[in-house]
Amino acid sequence: xxxxxDNALARIGAAQTDEELEAxxxxxxxxxxxxxQLSKDMGKLTPDERVARGKFINASKQALxxxxxxxxxxxxxxxxxxxxxxxxxxxxxxxxxVPPGSLHPVTQIQWEIEDLFRSMGFTVLDGPEVETEFxxxxxxxxxxxxxxxxxxxxxxLDGGQGGAGxxxxxxxxxxxxxxxxxxxxxxxxxxAPGRVFRNESVDASxxxxxxxxxxxxxxxxxxxxxxxxxxxxxxTAIFKKDVTVRLRPGYFPFVEPGFELDIRxxxxxxxxxxxxxxxxxxxxxxxxxxxPHVLRKSGIDPAEWNGFAFGLGLTxxxxxxxxxxxxxxxxxxxxxFLRQF
Ligand code: DAH
Numbered sequence: 001x002x003x004x005x006d007n008a009l010a011r012i013g014a015a016q017t018d019e020e021l022e023a024x025x026x027x028x029x030x031x032x033x034x035x036x037q038l039s040k041d042m043g044k045l046t047p048d049e050r051v052a053r054g055k056f057i058n059a060s061k062q063a064l065x066x067x068x069x070x071x072x073x074x075x076x077x078x079x080x081x082x083x084x085x086x087x088x089x090x091x092x093x094x095x096x097x098v099p100p101g102s103l104h105p106v107t108q109i110q111w112e113i114e115d116l117f118r119s120m121g122f123t124v125l126d127g128p129e130v131e132t133e134f135x136x137x138x139x140x141x142x143x144x145x146x147x148x149x150x151x152x153x154x155x156x157l158d159g160g161q162g163g164a165g166x167x168x169x170x171x172x173x174x175x176x177x178x179x180x181x182x183x184x185x186x187x188x189x190x191x192a193p194g195r196v197f198r199n200e201s202v203d204a205s206x207x208x209x210x211x212x213x214x215x216x217x218x219x220x221x222x223x224x225x226x227x228x229x230x231x232x233x234x235x236t237a238i239f240k241k242d243v244t245v246r247l248r249p250g251y252f253p254f255v256e257p258g259f260e261l262d263i264r265x266x267x268x269x270x271x272x273x274x275x276x277x278x279x280x281x282x283x284x285x286x287x288x289x290x291x292p293h294v295l296r297k298s299g300i301d302p303a304e305w306n307g308f309a310f311g312l313g314l315t316x317x318x319x320x321x322x323x324x325x326x327x328x329x330x331x332x333x334x335x336x337f338l339r340q341f
Contacts, residue, residue, distance in 0.1 A: 009064065013071070015071060104341070106318050123184070124190070124191055125180050130157065131175050133165065141293045155199060171197065172214075177309055181295070186219070188307070194211065203274075204274040204325065205277065213311075213314045216290070245262065248262070262285075263281070274326075285310055
């Protein structure tokens with residue numbers, strides 16, 4: 001009996017590989033193994049012999065298992081060491097780091113224009129996106145029954161339209177003119193970039209959400225000459241190249257006279273495309289001299305002060321500068337688009 005056990009222990013000790021050890025285990029500890037053989041003739045033994053045999057079997061089982069576990073752990077450790085060797089990595093190599101994001105193209109151009117106007121003595125103002133009907137329309141000389149309201153259909157909040165008491169998502173940045181005049185008074189040089197909203201059918205050149213940049217200068221003797229000077233300075237700084245512009249009369253209730261400053265479409269070069277609605281020109285900079293009614297509504301005496309105002313289409317400007325042919329890219333959140341800037 002002791003021979004059987006010694007032999008089995010020796011074979012465990014002699015196993016060279018994990019596979020060999022496994023084969024020995026089945027032979028020794030399995031159903032036909034040493035322990036099974038030792039138990040086979042139990043029935044023929046006397047009670048005393050059976051007790052002794054039982055003790056021997058238990059002790060053998062322990063001895064074999066211990067020997068097996070020890071050997072196994074040697075192989076496991078070797079396997080682990082091998083794996084660690086193959087998976088070695090250099091922990092001193094500097095981490096790749098989180099790739100920095102980039103500013104949205106609208107933000108980039110907005111910041112450029114802010115810097116430019118700040119350098120010319122303008123203040124940068126911010127206004128609410130949820131605006132009062134008064135600031136968005138009435139104070140800008142657009143009363144409830146004015147047809148200009150139809151061109152700027154938007155999203156009304158509870159309480160709705162009518163009586164200058166409602167709230168709405170602002171349709172343009174022009175209400176910040178009113179807020180600027182109310183808060184700072186004349187003389188005033190301000191710009192106000194921001195997000196605006198309209199109830200539009202979305203297509204390549206229309207979005208329900210887009211960006212404008214409002215500008216206003218109030219002083220004692222402001223003329224169309226000043227207006228044109230600032231508009232030219234702005235366009236030269238943005239495009240850094242000659243762009244063809246045209247100035248034509250335009251109607252906006254809050255300016256008089258009012259103009260549309262268009263630029264030759266930079267997407268198609270003037271041949272016609274969806275962005276310029278096949279006209280070759282893009283309306284970019286509506287502007288004019290501030291209507292005296294608007295000054296009066298904001299508490300400024302038009303006999304003493306006058307000024308100019310403009311409402312730059314910031315989103316459109318971005319499209320022109322980077323030749324983006326579909327406005328929907330800008331709000332798409334598509335990283336393939338955004339990573340280009
Ligand atoms: N707020 C006008 C719009 O969104 C644009 C505009 C026109 C702004 C003339 C101005 C301006 O300041 O003088 O259609």
